[in-house]
Amino acid sequence: MTINRVEIDAAAEALPGHFGPYGGRFVPEALTAALDELDAAFRAAMTDPAFAEELSSLERDYTGRPSIMTRAHRFAEYCGGAHIYLKREDLNHTGSHKINNVLGQALLTQRMGKKRVIAETGAGQHGVASATAAALLGLECTVYMGEEDTKRQALNVARMKLLGAEVIPVTTGSRTLKDAINEAMRDWVTTVDRTHYLLGTVTGPAPFPEMVRTFHSVIGREAREQILSLEGRLPDAAVACVGGGSNAMGLFSGFMDDPSVQLRGYEAGGDGVETGRHAARFAAGTPGVLHGARTYVMQDEWGQTVSSHSISAGLDYPGVGPEHAWLHDTGRAMYEAVNDDEAMNAFQILSKTEGIIPAIETAHALAGAMRLGQELGPDAVIVVNLSGRGDKDVETAARWFGIPLGDRE
Amino acid sequence: MNPRLSSVFETARAESRAALIGYLPAGFPDHRSSVELFHAMTDAGVDAIEVGLPYSDPLMDGPAIQEAVSMALEAGTTTDVVLDIVEQISGHGATALVMSYWNPIERYGVQRFAERLASAGGVGVITPDLTPEEAGPWSAATDAFGIDRVFLVAPSSTQVRIDTVTSATTGFVYAASTMGVTGARGQVSSAAPELVARVREATKLPIAVGLGVSTAAQAQDVARYSDGVIVGSAFVNAILEATDLAAALRAVSKLATELSAGVRGEA
Ligand SMILES: Cc1ncc(COP(=O)(O)O)c(C=O)c1O
DSSP: OOOOGGGSOHHHHTSTTEETTEEOOOOOHHHHHHHHHHHHHHHHHHTOHHHHHHHHHHIIIIIOOSOOEEEOHHHHTTTTTOEEEEEEGGGSTTSBTHHHHHHHHHHHHHHTTOOEEEEEESSSHHHHHHHHHHHHHTOEEEEEEEHHHHHHTHHHHHHHHHTTOEEEEEOSTTSSHHHHHHHHHHHHHHHTTTEEEOOOSSOSSTTHHHHHHHHHHHHHHHHHHHHHHHHSSOOSEEEEEOSSSHHHHHHHHTTTTOTTSEEEEEEEEEEEGGGTEEEOHHHHOEEEEETTEEEEEOBOTTSOBOOOOOSOGGGOOSOOOHHHHHHHHHTSEEEEEEEHHHHHHHHHHHHHHHSOOBOHHHHHHHHHHHHHHHHHOTTOEEEEEEOBBSGGGHHHHHHHHTOOOTTOO | OOOOHHHHHHHHHHTTSOEEEEEEETTSSOHHHHHHHHHHHHHTTOSEEEEEOOOSOOTTOOHHHHHHHHHHHHTTOOHHHHHHHHHHHHHTTOOEEEEOOHHHHHHHOHHHHHHHHHHTTOOEEEOTTOOGGGOHHHHHHHHHHTOEEEOEEOTTOOHHHHHHHHHHOOSOEEEEOSSSOSOOOSSOOTHHHHHHHHHHHHOOSOEEEESSOOSHHHHHHHHTTOSEEEEOHHHHHHHHHOSSHHHHHHHHHHHHHHHHHHHTTOO
């Protein structure tokens, strides 16, 4: 289904912060001033060479950018023999792409004179990255995390605490990422004069989707340059997993104006879209408003959000970034669901063929590359965003594959 | 026909007092009890009823209303149930307005919602997460069906924002007294009088203050500088603490009677 345009405000579409009918700002009035302040700080920073210098030196000297691009020869055998290149965001400090956005927003927090950041986290990667940046820049940090996720990502909870952050388990609703965002919003509306909400993906009210994409666009810029030098041509496809959609927007943005490059996003199919236990917003969602933006939402006929399910905490979210909704409707990007078992198969194959243990989120993109490689054939060049490493998922994966975990449990 | 919002405020002004607006989520704790609880509010002197449309992600609400809303959803409260409740309490003489997060209205259909609400006898809608910028079709639909649309202002609103919000609003302006979520507080925020004064400069519409008002003494204080006092979490807490429906009805009547004295300066 596509959106009922009759009841969408054509005038609003023309305003900044909209992607066609998607995006916008659906927030309590109390947050409007803070979003305006953030928008102004972001735009001022984008034209300030000092900000660009500060951010790029942190990226170079702290994150370890540029991240390398690895050709996956043995994994490619499972991808129809296509040329598979992995953009190694897993090698960033803290182990995923999340740090790119966090450093940008943490610098903005300083510029706005705020001393505290709050963040939501699903897999814990964004929480860890936020706690890391807060430690580096001397900010106070509180992370909201669904209680369910604190269990399946216990290692990351410990990491955040070691970094000096306060972690608040959220016990409302489905106790996952959606509910963590609700709690973070409630905190923010109460403390907004001294707190920045360091949102972890390309969702939420404007300017978050555009801002977070901008801070991740370094992924796409580097990837485009790297693939041109490695292959001497543009890739046939750029592939990423899509939770909120930040690592995908980062990669896609590098190829947006190259019409020959297919943009492929993979969302979580959970137990299978037909079972209802999934996080497949494009396969089974409809346009609606969630967490401040109009986008595709898993909802019932009354507009109540439906709980999502995925083995991957970072993809377990019933909404998606509004720019993805627009790329979907316009056909510029294509989205497919990958079920838990297919993702775990890809997880194992990459580990055993390349010696790289991916995050389970990322494994959805790898499963997508396996499908796409078969489809495009051995001459195809495919860039996959390896958004994160799998250390945090070792316990989940061990349980999945029946590997004993010593005397634990 | 029941009084429109404008005449609710005119009556209150004629009596040199503020209007009392009481909130409960519809369908809390269940469909039938909810109707009786709203009737009890009306019978005890609440001037207008704010019927909350339960939503799965109430990110402007504190723990009490969150709990009530999830009970209402578990009891099967759909948008059609909410409209039925509006119809029943309007039939009982209440001036009823709906308070809803935006997504359920958009999903129901903006035109359809306004039309059904009007035919159920409802007089207005408060939309806490809809900003005037996104409200074009909503303004057209509410105008077409004679429904008031109430937007919010907050202590952080700039004067420019206050102008934008008040010119999009009809019925009354909802002044959120504090930066925060719903919930009873020991004190009404000191930001409220200053906010009301700023809103007065922008509009002749009545101004009602909500968030954190829970006692008759607080209602009396807020009534000194505003045209309306909105109470929600205190009613919810009274019901959550009651052991059965009879006790809940007594508690709601008692609180409504006290608050009603409060807005008359008789707390
Ligand atoms: C490694 C990794 N990849 C992907 C995601 C999903 O987020 P996004 O879709 O915003 O990239 C997460 C989120 O936690 C993650 O940790």
